[in-house]
Amino acid sequence: GDRQTGKTALLTDTIISQKHSGGGDPQNPDQVICVYVAMGQKQSTVVDVVQKLEANGAMPYTIVVCASANDEASMQYLAAYAGTTMAERFRDEGRDVVIMYDDLYKQALAYRQVMLLLRRPPGREAFPGDVFNLHSRLLERSARMADNAPEINPRYKKGGGSITALPVVETQEGDVSAYIPTNVISITDGQIFLESNLFNAGVRPAVNAGISVSRVGGAAQIPGMKKIAGGMRLDLANYRELQAFAQFGSDLDKGTQDVLTRGERLVEILKQGQYVPMKVQDQIMIIYAGTCGGIDELAVNKVTEFEKVYLAYMEDNYPEVGAGILADKKVSDEHKSKMDEAIAAILPQFA
Incomplete structure (x- = not known):
């Protein structure tokens, strides 16, 4: 969605609602671990998120990785990979992790900046040619481990762990068919599109039920729902x-x-x-x-x-x-x- 449509608020709500999985105790093996990666955000925004999480008792099971707007472009682009590596450690121990990238458009801008400084040839919208690979190699690391993973590869302590990625992409003027949004949409299992008009009309969360789709069908719902x-x-x-x-x-x-x-x-x-x-x-x-x-x-x-x-x-x-x-x-x-x-x-x- 566009800026100021409630994307970060949706992520914050997601983190808070994970508390029910294990009572908010990170030692409980059933507790879902949350990783929030903020890239290119204002520091005040990240502080607000952390304060909300602390007020709701969500910080014990949450990791916040922050490369704010005044950090180097190289840090903003690498923060997402650092967050995933932390998530993978918990996954390898058989834990379920949800990781949020906020947001991948700003990460792509930082990557573009670094690549242009390195004098790499620019492509569409001045992004380097491998900007698709930037996001695909990041998001394909979010996966579920087989239950017998330790037998297949002894480096895994326990099988059955998983990482679920919730990437955020900021659109410009509600254009879902722009370069970076279409790249990420083609990688993920669906998208939730938040619309400015709905948000301003008081429909919050401002989900556009037409453009938002799930490609896993009802596999993510309980049969009753x-x-x-x-x-x-x-x-x-x-x-x-x-x-x-x-x-x-x-x-x-x-x-x-x-x-x-x-x-x-x-x-x-x-x-x-x-x-x-x-x-x-x-x-x-x-x-x-x-x-x-x-x-x-x-x-x-x-x-x-x-x-x-x-x-x-x-x-x-x-x-x-x-x-x-x-x-x-x-x-x-x-x-x-x-x-x-x-x-x-x-x-x-x-x-």
């Missing part, structure tokens, strides 16, 4: 398409109005406060309320309030639903009927 949120993307896409038409004419048929009604409520549901990670079972329960049509009659400005009341009601009256979804990773018909009961019980409060 896959089932409940499956049609949501299409609903949102239809909504965005019809939204443009709706601005011109007022005489819309019922089908169109239903799509717009549903879409407006789904957009409200997907808004989330900063630094308040949400449990996966809560996500499934609130998305179900949106996709089953339970809140189509609810006023748009009351959706956020409804969400809080509904999740609290489920926690108090049907705690077994959340626990069941978490344990079985599925949503049964019994869970659905209980969620329907809860929605029906709460809606009159908002009439």
Whole structure:
């Protein structure tokens, strides 16, 4: 996404939400280790991130590698590799690591600067010819180890470790088809595109559901989420398409109005406060309320309030639903009927 669309905030949230994996204790083998690599960022931005992580108790399991904007270009370009090497040490011990590069566009600029000083021939946009290799050799180091890795190569202490990379690329004027963004998109397993217009309209995180894609399909979701949120993307896409038409004419048929009604409520549901990670079972329960049509009659400005009341009601009256979804990773018909009961019980409060 462009600058100031909430990319770093999304990474900070990701780090904070990893706390649940092992209670925030780095000694716990289940705790996901986070590595945040800041390249070419303002020092004040990095300090803000570290303060947020400290305030939320996330620093014990986080490494911050920083080559800020006033460091040498060579340091900015090498910081990413230093971060990966640290992550690899934990991976080789059988740990799961998530590493964030913030951001690879600034790293490419630093690399361009170094290469031009070395009088290497410039190519497209004055980047050196091997700028694709710069990112591919970095990102291919993020991988999962085989469980029997020590048998194959004795240098690995333990198998089963992994590194997940979350590279950030800053776009200019929302141009996803520029040189560096297309390079990184072609390497990664999908992308999340944050849009300035959505951000300014108060939709945060400002994810554009059309341009954002996953190339691993539902492999990264639990079956329950896959089932409940499956049609949501299409609903949102239809909504965005019809939204443009709706601005011109007022005489819309019922089908169109239903799509717009549903879409407006789904957009409200997907808004989330900063630094308040949400449990996966809560996500499934609130998305179900949106996709089953339970809140189509609810006023748009009351959706956020409804969400809080509904999740609290489920926690108090049907705690077994959340626990069941978490344990079985599925949503049964019994869970659905209980969620329907809860929605029906709460809606009159908002009439």
